[in-house]
């Protein structure tokens with residue numbers, strides 16, 4: 522039976538003529554035992570009443586960002602955390618534009634911006650609005666952010682025109698969300714380990730050698746995996762980044778600490794090693810602070826190779842081992858050498874010689890090199906690290922399917 526017992530759906534209704542169909546959609550989710558809370562935009566209330574939504578959903582209806590009663594009972598952040606998925610139906614051209622640009626001037630857009638859950642959009646609008654370049658551009662942005670767009674359909678519109686723009690039927694919306702939640706439950710049993718950030722290798726108690734890695738790409742991969750339902754652990758070197766509470770975060774400083782934390786978290790089903798682990802450490806760390814007057818020589822020795830250890834482990838090797846190669850030159854050649862010498866399944870190569878992408882930037886351009894696949898490599902063009910991580914996780918998901 523396609524039932525959604527214990528699943529929590531946050532519905533957002535925008536101000537479009539198909540808002541009446543969202544009542545039927547809500548009824549269908551409710552009939553299949555989902556718990557429902559609803560947000561109406563100010564304009565949605567011109568089309569459906571909070572009372573009819575409340576009685577059909579048997580759940581609370583919210584409409585105001587600045588409402589003391591709502592904010593004390595369930596604030597706008599908790600509301601986004603409460604749900605297993607967010608369904609925006611109908612999604613108007615206006616709301617699509619706002620969400621794609623990161624506006625958050627009402628409750629609906631604020632909750633979406635603050636959300637760490639899968640967002641589904643069921644657009645509904647006049648065919649010209651749908652075909653407008655700006656709507657197309659906004660939807661492309663949202664698709665790249667990982668939003669799922671359901672429909673619209675072709676048909677006769679309320680305004681009398683004919684074309685694409687009709688909201689997808691309630692049953693099809695239900696099936697799409699149901700399939701996603703069911704898959705998500707499946708991935709809950711799959712353990713994913715991600716490493717991110719730089720490591721610090723101490724010279725004395727206050728000085729260390731490090732590198733320019735920000736950890737952004739690894740954090741984004743952990744977030745994307747978590748959003749798809751994977752049981753995700755992130756081992757992070759020193760960064761200024763934060764992550765959702767539900768992702769298990771282990772903070773470390775040195776390569777040795779990262780290695781121990783990785784060992785502790787094996788076995789895992791898949792591992793993504795995106796951390797820029799220092800290749801060298803100080804041969805003999807000095808226990809007290811070195812004084813200005815002291816003269817000294819730093820001797821380096823090879824650091825522990827975490828990727829190599831994991832991908833060559835007899836019994837604990839994850840099914841899928843993904844390494845990263847950050848290179849300034851001969852990107853492909855060096856990545857292929859790493860792919861083979863470290864026994865990984867994939868190597869994701871990124872060029873760190875450019876200022877506007879790679880290390881410390883919000884953007885990245887990567888090439889995935891595959892070991893045992895017909896496709897030998899795939900280039901993901903320059904885009905936000907959040908979008909790159911969605912594309913990487915799409916490929917991980919198909920591997921596990």
Ligand SMILES: Cc1cc2nc3c(=O)[nH]c(=O)nc-3n(C[C@H](O)[C@H](O)[C@H](O)COP(=O)(O)O)c2cc1C
Pocket residue numbers: 534535536537538539562563564565612613614615616617645646647650
């Ligand atoms: C009768 C009527 C029907 C409308 N239907 C739609 C629609 O189907 N899709 C859409 O994108 N906008 C539609 N609009 C325009 C939206 O209501 C308008 O863009 C509004 O700002 C949307 O607000 P919201 O996105 O905050 O809910 C309609 C407007 C009117 C007056």
